[in-house]
Amino acid sequence: MTQDQAHSGFEPTSSPGPGPADSVVPSPPGPTPAASDTPDPALSRTVRVGVAAVLSRALPLGVALCALLAIPFLLHYRADETPALSGNVALTFGALALLALLATVWLAYLSARGRALAHVMRSVLDNVPDLISYVDADQRYRFSNRAYHRMFGLTPATIYGRSVRDLLGETAYEIVRPRLERALAGNSESFESHIDYSRAGPRDVSVSYVPDRGPGGEVAGLFVVVSDITRLKEAERRERERMLELAHAARLASVGEMATQIAHEVNQPLTAIVTYCAALERGLETSGGDPARLREWVSAIGDEARRVSEIVRRLREFVRRGEMALVALDLREVLEEVVGMVRPEARRQAVTIAVEGSAAPPAVLADRVLIAQAVLNLLRNAVDAVSGESPERRRVSLRVAAVGDRVEVAVADAGPGVSPDIGGKLFESFVSTKRGGLGMGLPITRSIVEAHGGQVRYGPAPGGGTVFSFSLPRAPA
């Protein structure tokens, strides 16, 4: 126990006084509660060390005093022939010796109890994995448990009195400084952070600062608890990476599935094309062929060829990733271009398309072809969604507007909305509500938008229908 005291410079022995038990912990070498109230830490320390020194000698002093007082008393009663002292004086000495003995025993008891208590608390604090310390108003360590030793490689004695800035290092200190200052102003602070300590390297930590208020309400220091959550965070990171790998594997699997699907999709129109060609050849050879019929076959061949190229184009857009040509883009221009592509089809289905919002939105950094594709898919879906509606509901609106530091594109239709049972699978490949749909429009749009750092959202449109939207970051000026 004496070693322990020397090790920490910490003498809690004789604090049976009025101070609360836990004040033992933060007020380092001063066991006397009066000392912890002392405003000047240097002075308080001197006083505490003095008191401790006296107390550490109290037991031998008590024993010596007791023996000294007992001598006259014993002399008086042994030399019965000529008592050197009067009986009363001898008795007084005897009583005093007894008193001194009792006081010494009492002191010894208190000292042992205090030491035992302090030992238990010290062991508990040292065996807690978290870093626990007390920092005074000058941001100097007044107490630290063994976890500090483990993390920073410094003994409590060398940490004692060191400034927070010095122990943590400049970089780390700058991170905790605002929190530390707020805590010293009287607010409890709790935060998680990634901190690069000069002595311990980078760590993920969870930190709590609890102000220690003196009797007058002023903040005397801080109780500091720091948990090293580096491993926890690493496990979380690994888990996230694993999930990403899984998602990637799932995507690859769906690409394989898609290849089979694509082969089938492509084979049908190709079959029709070669067959029509053969029919045409024979029709031309026999020269008895009906010209109207031959023309019909030629246009059928064209339709089928377009069907193939559409599938191939969709496939290419789907597969293509990461090789984007980013340019500063006017989204309004892109929208108008896409509307131009869809308008003939929309006109056939008597669907009106309106472009609203900002006429000259801020430029975004994006791949023109890909973004046009993303918008095209949404617009086609919107036109298809309203094609079965009554004439006054057959309208689709596109909107582009700056929202904060991003530019948002929204495509709204007045159609029947997204049915809840398909909602969750809306962005999966080959999920389609359209007859003959490949179910690749929304997955492609999502892939493109995500590759640009955005996210596709959808929700009910005001006045019925659905609105799909995404936003892209503004291009740096």
Added chain:
Amino acid sequence: MSQPEAARVFIVDDDASVRRSLLALLGQVGIPAAEYPSAEAFLEAVGDETRGCLLLDVRMPGMSGLQLQEVLRERGLPLVVVVLTGHADVPMAVRAMKAGAADFIEKPFNPQQLVERIQACLAAEARDFTERERRREAEAMLGQLTAREREVLDLLVSGKPSKVIASALGISEKTVDVHRSNVMRKTGTRSVAELVQLWILCRSGAPG
């Protein structure tokens, strides 16, 4: 005997473009054809006297090509089946052939080859058909014979002379000759050789 239908090609595929293009091609080649968007639609249209070649897509929503083959076999329809498939899938091909398909063609096919194969199938079907018809006729003719005439015929085609037949059946040689001329008259044959041919035709068609 009901008038048999003319042989045709039946196109069963869920893809309208493929059906229409095949119809156009076969029309140009002069092969009568009909198209059906599904196995179910074809089964509704098909009758017991339907004959011809079935161009069947294996991959269809609803009843698959293989299931349709099964149904046709159960109904005993003697259609020649040519299976069309989107991609070279060996297990599927094996199953189709096991189910009795005559041919297996991968899409997209060479139309010239397709036409040739269809023509070959139709020719085979026509041969089968005449064979079936002749057998039916032979059976009808042999059906006119009396039990005694049938006994004489069986011994006759196994090459026994009249004398042996007579002793085997316990009748006079003259009676055997009368039976023989009756058999030849009823079957319209002029020689024992022709009689043997007819007899073999009948036996080959007999079930079991």
